[in-house]
Amino acid sequence: MSDISRATALAHPNIAFIKYWGNRDDALRLPANGSISMDLAGLETRTTVRFDPALRADSLSLNNSAMTGKGLERVSAFLDLVRRMAGFDLRAAVDSRNNFPSGAGIASSASAFAALALAATKAAGLDLTEAELSRLARRGSGSACRSVPGGFVEWLPGSGDEDSFAVSIAPPEHWPLVDVVAILSGAHKPTGSTEGHALAGTSPLQAARVADAPRRLGICRQAILTRDFAAFAEIVELDSTLMHAVMMTSAPPLFYWQPATLEVLAAVRQARSKGLAACATVDAGSNVHVICEQAAGEAVVKLIGSIPGVREVRAAQAGGPARIVEVE
Numbered sequence: 001m002s003d004i005s006r007a008t009a010l011a012h013p014n015i016a017f018i019k020y021w022g023n024r025d026d027a028l029r030l031p032a033n034g035s036i037s038m039d040l041a042g043l044e045t046r047t048t049v050r051f052d053p054a055l056r057a058d059s060l061s062l063n064n065s066a067m068t069g070k071g072l073e074r075v076s077a078f079l080d081l082v083r084r085m086a087g088f089d090l091r092a093a094v095d096s097r098n099n100f101p102s103g104a105g106i107a108s109s110a111s112a113f114a115a116l117a118l119a120a121t122k123a124a125g126l127d128l129t130e131a132e133l134s135r136l137a138r139r140g141s142g143s144a145c146r147s148v149p150g151g152f153v154e155w156l157p158g159s160g161d162e163d164s165f166a167v168s169i170a171p172p173e174h175w176p177l178v179d180v181v182a183i184l185s186g187a188h189k190p191t192g193s194t195e196g197h198a199l200a201g202t203s204p205l206q207a208a209r210v211a212d213a214p215r216r217l218g219i220c221r222q223a224i225l226t227r228d229f230a231a232f233a234e235i236v237e238l239d240s241t242l243m244h245a246v247m248m249t250s251a252p253p254l255f256y257w258q259p260a261t262l263e264v265l266a267a268v269r270q271a272r273s274k275g276l277a278a279c280a281t282v283d284a285g286s287n288v289h290v291i292c293e294q295a296a297g298e299a300v301v302k303l304i305g306s307i308p309g310v311r312e313v314r315a316a317q318a319g320g321p322a323r324i325v326e327v328e
């Protein structure tokens with residue numbers, strides 16, 4: 001091990017345009033299908049990892065409160081992977097902070113494990129390539145592999161652990177899209193995505209969704225590369241609806257949508273038919289991510305802000321890759 005023992009890294013969350021739902025291998029987080037996303041600028045997780053011979057156990061501070069139980073176990077299991085790669089057995093103190101509140105409609109596990117993968121490997125004296133780092137982040141949370149590269153990102157499902165990682169397909173400045181998140185009031189804590197992935201295969205619709213994924217990925221990738229908003233909007237909405245159809249038909253069924261979710265979806269569809277460059281996608285929760293061209297941003301904020309049941313609106317542009325901010 002080199003003399004580096006402490007590092008701080010930063011990563012952005014991401015919003016998926018073509019969704020990851022279901023694994024071929026839950027333990028390795030090998031996805032049933034590839035996915036495409038955009039990193040979200042301005043929103044970030046900042047994580048410091050310190051490996052220290054004086055520590056008897058791993059510790060995790062999340063937004064300044066000490067975590068125990070499942071949260072700490074998940075981080076500790078992830079640190080075991082880093083310790084194995086580094087060939088040492090030191091315990092670590094992890095301090096992680098989000099600049100966005102949990103419950104803001106933005107999942108934090110992607111930015112959390114991308115930042116943790118980068119900070120922990122640097123602190124361990126390892127220098128991983130982007131692909132290696134993405135592979136590692138994937139083991140903590142599938143979508144975290146997509147928060148390692150910058151801008152518009154595709155997770156290649158791969159044939160196994162070695163080749164299942166994410167790559168950038170275009171830099172953030174390639175297409176100034178904005179994710180305007182409609183945060184709904186009264187949303188309660190939904191079934192987490194890890195539990196949801198494990199149920200995906202029980203839906204009779206999952207096989208059809210997965211079989212058609214390469215086609216949707218191709219259309220979405222091409223629409224991003226050519227900045228074709230009409231094609232992009234159609235495929236993003238189809239993909240989100242397909243995932244929710246699988247969720248609603250799994251055993252037990254998962255219904256994430258609230259009445260206001262449908263209202264926002266309908267308002268966006270109607271506005272698009274009148275020429276507004278906006279479309280909508282929903283993750284494992286009830287909040288709606290309205291993806292629009294920058295010029296449509298103001299109109300979108302106004303449109304969804306006026307819908308009863310929308311508590312708050314938050315906007316983010318395309319962001320950069322996970323990066324180191326400090327090494328000691």
Ligand code: DP6
Nearest residue numbers: 016019020141142143193194283284
């Ligand atoms: C609906 O990456 O959060 O947001 O690997 O269990 O941490 P774990 O799951 P996670 O799943 C994301 C599900 C999704 C769709 C997506 O982001 O692609």
